[in-house]
Amino acid sequence: MENKQVVLKRRPVGMAQAEDFDITTVAVPELVEGQVLIENKYISLDPAMRGWMNAGTSYIKGVEIGAVMRAFAAGQVIASKHPDWNEGAYVTGLSGAQSHVVSDGKGLTALGELSAPLSYYLGILGMPGMTAYFGLLEKGKPVAKETVFIAGAAGIVGSTVGQIARIKGCKVVGTAGTDEKCNYLINECGFDHAINYKKEDVSVRIKETCPEGIHVVYDNVGGPLLDLLLTNLAKGARVVICGALSQYNKTEFYGPKNYMKIVTARGYINGIIVFDYIDRYPEAVAEMSAWMEATKLKTMEHIIEGLDNFPKGLQMLFNGDNFGKLIVKV
Ligand SMILES: NC(=O)c1ccc[n+]([C@@H]2O[C@H](COP(=O)([O-])OP(=O)(O)OC[C@H]3O[C@@H](n4cnc5c(N)ncnc54)[C@H](OP(=O)(O)O)[C@@H]3O)[C@@H](O)[C@H]2O)c1
Incomplete structure (x- = not known):
């Protein structure tokens, strides 16, 4: 063979x-x-x-x-x-x-x-789904009515984070690279707003869609987008660094310039590595399977x-x- x-x-x-x-x-x-x-x-x-x-x-x-x-x-x-x-x-x-x-x-x-x-x-029931579940719930600690912003929202991690945030009663906004992906996020995943970062003025759209400020940033992208998000934090914001899609192919990483906004927001930046939660995967798979059965999670x-x-x-x-x-x- x-x-x-x-x-x-x-x-x-x-x-x-x-x-x-x-x-x-x-x-x-x-x-x-x-x-x-x-x-x-x-x-x-x-x-x-x-x-x-x-x-x-x-x-x-x-x-x-x-x-x-x-x-x-x-x-x-x-x-x-x-x-x-x-x-x-x-x-x-x-x-x-x-x-x-x-x-x-x-x-x-x-x-x-x-x-x-x-x-x-x-x-969704594997490594990326576990990343979304534990990254949002354990690091982002979303509370109902808070605003969760997902950079890189149309991927498997981002779209799952957004749906879980909706299940938890949050307002959800995210970025994606095409209108088709943005429509999917709004119409299928229940996002409140989706911003086409290739076409729209992201800085203006963040302010328009999140006038109350962002309570949880779930960042899959890094680079200048993260800097923009840091300037729009609500008091007590949690910034979850999950990945840096915009930087993986670069020989030199772009680091955040606006990190002092964490100070004014009295917030924190926290990294997630999914493998740290391996013992708890069954608990996440059980809860996410139930949400899928109830068609709350797609x-x-x-x-x-x-x-x-x-x-x-x-x-x-x-x-x-x-x-x-x-x-x-x-
Ligand atoms: N920390 C952990 O333990 C852990 C575990 C798993 C995944 N991750 C991270 O989570 C992130 C998302 O992973 P995923 O599996 O959800 O990805 P995915 O489903 O494979 O999605 C990839 C999407 O990212 C977007 N993208 C690519 N380059 C981009 C750029 N330069 N700027 C903005 N968006 C870009 C593209 O969509 P558009 O059309 O929207 O551009 C692409 O379709 C990655 O950063 C990954 O490394 C971390």
Whole structure:
């Protein structure tokens, strides 16, 4: 049996290119006692991957040159010599951008009976959904009637944050890169306002849509947009730094100039790393599944076919070409 893999060939400068990867095929090794063989059905494409391609360590070590690209995958056990894993079980984990993986079971999550399509466990019920849930509730601490502003709102994290904030009774405003995405946020996700940051004067629109000031900033974008948001904080504001989409492909990061606004707002800036909440994922999955069942929480997927399209998919994230959680169907 063959295993198709996306291997990191060289470290990108700026946006990752197809030439930064090798798409190769290797034989699947024989299982030994204590191992399982998983067929990956879906591979998640996440903005964080761009950082994982750099040398060194941030919150996680960079992928080695010649190694399979780190990626979350959802798959099924197709052979097992492990007492805890049965053939047919659905699993997720950091199984890599490859069609198959041999594992000793460590770090895998057994999904049990699926309550949603398998691919959802890479999106709204997976790592990005957990990021939205814990980032907003634990770091943003939203209170009903407060204003929550999401920079980068149409991605899987942002659209989920916005819907949870609505469930908690907040006013919700966010930015996205197309009118279609803005309409989706208002009409499907219940946002009060959505600002097309590529077309509108964001500074003016923030003031128009949030005259009371912003109580929770949920920032996925960083750069100059974060600076604008800092000048519009309400007293006691919480600024959650989740990501910096505008900066991942830059060789030099733009740091916030307006940080003194945190002082005048008597607020705080707080970072979220989703992996810190791993023990509490089941609690979030249970609550979010119930919201989904009650149609209070929705999601959208953008599925592309085949591991050959992995490099192109990574670029789509930074060009805004995905509309919904971007996933490769293996
Ligand atoms: N801290 C954590 O533990 C953690 C965990 C997961 C994710 N994150 C972070 O959360 C953020 C959102 O991730 P996601 O999975 O929701 O993303 P996603 O669904 O993949 O969304 C990507 C979207 O971001 C927008 N974007 C791309 N470049 C941009 C730029 N320069 N300025 C503004 N918007 C831009 C694009 O939409 P437009 O058309 O709107 O531009 C694109 O479609 C990322 O920063 C990611 O690194 C953090």
